[in-house]
Amino acid sequence: MFESQREQHRPASADGPAESISESDGVRQGSSVEEAAADATKGAAGRQAPRPAKNRLLEALPRQDREQLLARCERVELRLADVLCEPEERIRSVLFPTGSIISLITCADANASLEVGLVGDEGMLGNSLLLGVNVSPHRALVQRAGTAWSIRAPAFSRELERSVALRRELGRYLYIVQRQLARTAICTHFHGLDARLARWLLTTSDRVHCDQFYITQGFISSMLGVRRAGVNRAAGLLQDRELIRYSRGQLSILDRRGLQAAACECYLTAKQTYDRILG
Numbered sequence: 311m312f313e314s315q316r317e318q319h320r321p322a323s324a325d326g327p328a329e330s331i332s333e334s335d336g337v338r339q340g341s342s343v344e345e346a347a348a349d350a351t352k353g354a355a356g357r358q359a360p361r362p363a364k365n366r367l368l369e370a371l372p373r374q375d376r377e378q379l380l381a382r383c384e385r386v387e388l389r390l391a392d393v394l395c396e397p398e399e400r401i402r403s404v405l406f407p408t409g410s411i412i413s414l415i416t417c418a419d420a421n422a423s424l425e426v427g428l429v430g431d432e433g434m435l436g437n438s439l440l441l442g443v444n445v446s447p448h449r450a451l452v453q454r455a456g457t458a459w460s461i462r463a464p465a466f467s468r469e470l471e472r473s474v475a476l477r478r479e480l481g482r483y484l485y486i487v488q489r490q491l492a493r494t495a496i497c498t499h500f501h502g503l504d505a506r507l508a509r510w511l512l513t514t515s516d517r518v519h520c521d522q523f524y525i526t527q528g529f530i531s532s533m534l535g536v537r538r539a540g541v542n543r544a545a546g547l548l549q550d551r552e553l554i555r556y557s558r559g560q561l562s563i564l565d566r567r568g569l570q571a572a573a574c575e576c577y578l579t580a581k582q583t584y585d586r587i588l589g
């Protein structure tokens with residue numbers, strides 16, 4: 311949770327009444343990215359994705375360290391299309407998603423953006439605090455509504471000082487994030503759009519824990535930093551190969567192994583790096 315986020319989510323299990331929020335407070339209007347995200351997963355149909363209750367980073371901690379950290383967290387509900395922070399905005403709290411997905415976005419200008427990371431229940435938001443930097447490097451946008459553990463930045467910093475295991479675990483995660491950023495640069499520059507799209511769909515599917523989800527071409531084009539017509543062509547190629555089915559925003563992965571073969575190596579590289587460092 312970042313500086314502007316306090317007004318944007320409500321505690322999922324509050325001791326007191328939930329904070330009063332409205333759509334106009336929660337969603338920043340006027341940006342094609344946010345509008346696309348709002349359309350991206352609403353009305354999801356088909357098989358309902360299971361919502362994992364846990365975060366892999368927290369689960370990997372020794373029990374005592376995990377319980378000490380969770381005692382200082384509150385469970386929050388992130389809303390679709392909420393902008394959790396903007397670049398250079400002060401970090402108020404750290405989030406560990408347990409059912410939500412957050413896109414990390416770098417903006418070239420008001421009309422051009424690129425997704426540089428996707429955080430689900432395998433990661434965290436606010437990791438620059440590990441480096442002693444209390445501002446966010448990216449825009450963070452809720453791509454899928456759901457739950458997360460939230461801890462205020464000062465309490466998180468105290469836990470970092472106290473727990474060697476927490477520092478070690480999250481330091482490893484920070485390395486993975488650095489690798490992901492470098493890989494995104496390589497992927498954007500060197501790899502074809504159909505391969506990038508296949509990678510993005512697989513990564514999103516992994517975070518959603520489901521092979522079917524609702525996603526608009528407009529949202530995908532914003533995340534990949536390409537024109538919508540390009541996404542249309544790339545999705546058509548994957549569909550012609552019967553790897554996916556895509557109709558009116560409903561995306562189904564029909565052949566996961568085939569889609570992995572169609573994706574650039576970035577997908578498997580990212581998975582293998584995570585499993586090697588944190589698995």
Ligand SMILES: [Zn+2]
Pocket residue numbers: 496497498501505506509574575576577
């Ligand atoms: Zn790639």
